Amino acid sequence: MMLSRAKPAVGGESPHTDKRKKKGRKIPKLEDLLSQRDFTGAITLLEFKRHVGEQEDDTNLWIGYCAFHLGDYKRALEEYENATKEENCNPEVWVNLACTYFFLGMYKQAEAAGFKAPKSRLQNRLLFHLAHKNLQDIKEDQLSLASIHYMRSHYQEAIDIYKRILLDNREYLALNVYVALCYYKLDYYDVSQEVLAVYLQQIPDSTIAL
Structure with a gap:
């Protein structure tokens, strides 16, 4: 018969098969997203883990890092400032916070935060730029x-x-x-x-x- 078909014309796979495929998808790793410079994806992953209670150490730092590289300096500032209020905060947060202040044009705050950071090449470059900005x-x-x-x-x-x-x-x-x-x-x-x-x-x- 002309109206008979051996296979359906649309939807060759059952809904159950589609669900199994979705379940089989792996959640990307933070390291992979960062290496691909997918900072939006990285923030989404970090916020999801924070929401479900799977927050890891330095989550604030990583969200701030991603926000900074996306040009969202206010969001980065919020995350870094929160990180400084935590007990035993990672000392690296100070140089990142200082860089964020710098890009927001808050040079006095950038200098104060920069001097709290451990000595590093990034700190040297930051303080050099600040000194240049402060020249009269x-x-x-x-x-x-x-x-x-x-x-x-x-x-x-x-x-x-x-x-x-x-x-x-x-x-x-x-x-x-x-x-x-x-x-x-x-x-x-x-x-x-x-x-x-x-x-x-x-x-x-x-x-x-x-």
Whole structure:
């Protein structure tokens, strides 16, 4: 007969088979989600475990970590601050909290939290950025910044700062030596000699300039 079929046209498997497939699905591991940078999935997993009472140690830290990488700094801040209130909290929370404060523009709080963190390369980088943020447009701070540029071989940046200071402070003759050194490092030997000559005209017996 034309209307007879050996198999149904739709729904080849019974509902029971579909349920068995769903039951067979494995819950992903946190490590796998983090390695895949699936931070939304990781937060979902952590919140589920927290809801059903399977919360593990440092859950606050991991939720904060994922929220931070998703750009949800307020959520990360909430989790990290809660973590600091726990007994025997993981000391690593302080540097993570400090980074979150930094991205929220709360630099004083970031500095306070950063100093509570154990010494690490991340702490060094954070405190360096904070120091740079706290620099003011005064001669002492700008000269310190120029010296850092010089030590990091950013000679043109150092020259720009020295020249800007010299425009308003012609009496700071020694800065010409620093400018000359920067030009020398950039292989502009003729320019270096010209700048150095300005200093030697005033202090011809300078052992440093000679």
